Amino acid sequence: MYQLAGVNLPLNSKNEALIKNRLIRVLRAYQFESYEEYWKYLKNGSDSVKQEFISALTTNMTSFFRENSHFEWLRKYLKAHFEKLYSLRIWCSASSTGQEPYTIAICVYETLTESQRAHVKILASDIDLEVLKKASLGYYTENEITGLTKEQILKFFDRLNQQGEPLYRVKDFLRNMVQFSQFNLMSEKYEFKRPFDIVFCRNVLIYFDEKTVKEVIEKLSQSLNKDGFLLLGHSESGNIKNENLKALSKAIYQRKESHEKN
Structure with missing residues (x-):
């Protein structure tokens, strides 16, 4: 799993059940009789077969304004930041089907002036090309836009005439605020031209064992500007220990000044 999907789940009965439940649909589609048979096929399979594995394994629940306290914090930060500085770089490092980066964009749009x-x-990234494609196109069903107000839906989405369930598409001006790109958090190095002021890495560390979490957090911290912020999922932040970061509140960390270390 690590080589193919960058996933390094701790080996226990709970995670074994999780993996099997997520892959059962693929096994049935290909009519494999066992997970071992599928694994042999997967190792020698085409890129599309491996991509299907990644999509099945890493699919995660997401929604607009999920864990909303982070976005309340973001709005306050945006106002304060642009009183002093004139540019901002945000990285949504596990963007899934796009609800999180578009939520960030909505907060930016509603809080800042046009010139700001x-x-x-x-920047929004994910390892899964299929979810990136969905995110960049910006099509969502009525169930997928929960968390938004009626006013936000009218302002930021076009309702399309579809038979059956309504379909909504993110308006061009909002989609143009987000750049989507494939990225694997398990990469040996994170190479960006410039560091980020804010990094979102929410509800993805659950896929990694303790050692891998430490490595990912270290690389994320090095991707931050001085005084930059790292936001994690509320359920993931309990045991985060990194000399580059200080905890500010639930699941929000700030990069320390160099003299603060030790």
Whole structure:
């Protein structure tokens, strides 16, 4: 799993059940009689077969304004930041089907002036090409836009005439605020031209064992600007220990000044 999907789950009965439940649909589609048979096929399979494995394994629940306290914090930060500085870089490092980066973009749009928004860069990444494609296209069903107000739906989405369940598409001006790109958090090095002011890495560390979590957190911390912020999922932040970071509140960390270490 690590080589193919960058997933390094601790080996226990709970995670074994999780993996089997997520892969059972693929096994049935290909009519494999066992997981071992599927694994042999997967190791020698095409890129599309391996991509299907990644999609099945890493699919996660997401929604607009999930864990909303982070976005309340973001709005306050945006106002304070642009009183002093004139540019901002945000990285959503596990963007899934796009609800999180578009939520970030909505907060930016609703909080800042047009001239300020022009100096905000939002990068959204994921290992899964299929979810990135969905995210970049910006199509969502009615069930997938829960968390938004009626006013936000009218302002940021076009309702399409579809038979059956309504379909909504993120309006061009909001989609253009987000750049989508494939990225594997298990990469040996994170190579960006410039560091980020804010990094979102929420509800993805659950896929990694303790050693891998430490390695990912270290690389994320090194991707931050001085005084930059790292936001984790509320259920993931309990045991985060890194000399580069200080905890500010639930699941929000700030990069320390170099003299603060030790």
